[in-house]
Amino acid sequence: MRILVLNGPNLNMLGTREPHIYGATTLADIEQALTARAARANASVHCVQSNHEGVLIDTIQQEHAASSGIIINPGAFTHYSYAIRDALSAVACPIIEVHISNVYKREPFRHHSVIAPIATGQMAGLGWQGYLMALEWLLLTQTAA
Ligand code: DHK
Helix, strand or coil: CEEEEEECCCHHHCCCCCHHHHCCCCHHHHHHHHHHHHHHCCCEEEEEECCCHHHHHHHHHHHHHHCCEEEEECHHHHHCCHHHHHHHHCCCCCEEEEECCCHHHCCHHHCCCCCHHHCCEEEECCCCHHHHHHHHHHHHHCCCC
């Protein structure tokens, strides 16, 4: 079982980026925790971060068939990327949208997600552990691929 973990723009800056909002944990730390958790379940994660919409879309198109689920934090693309939404709409596996911060108590432009209507579910406001919760759900519900 293999899970695709996608992170969008500015998430490579976790650890130093507005730590009062996003915490002090780096993306490398998160990916390491996901890798370790997946390994305990005889699963694996394939982690990709990009600041570029097209790279995220290419990765979805190339990797979804080999994935039992997708965990994606699209960063600011969450709020306006119909292109990423369309790419995700075309895949068969479950999609969990993750936000480190509680976007619903932040600026109004963050309250709307164009991804949420086509996602299986969403985690928001639980810090970096939201990624682990998303992985936990996929491990619980998805059979080996
Ligand atoms: C991350 C971002 O980069 C923002 O653009 C989103 C999200 C929120 C997060 O909370 O992880 O608005």
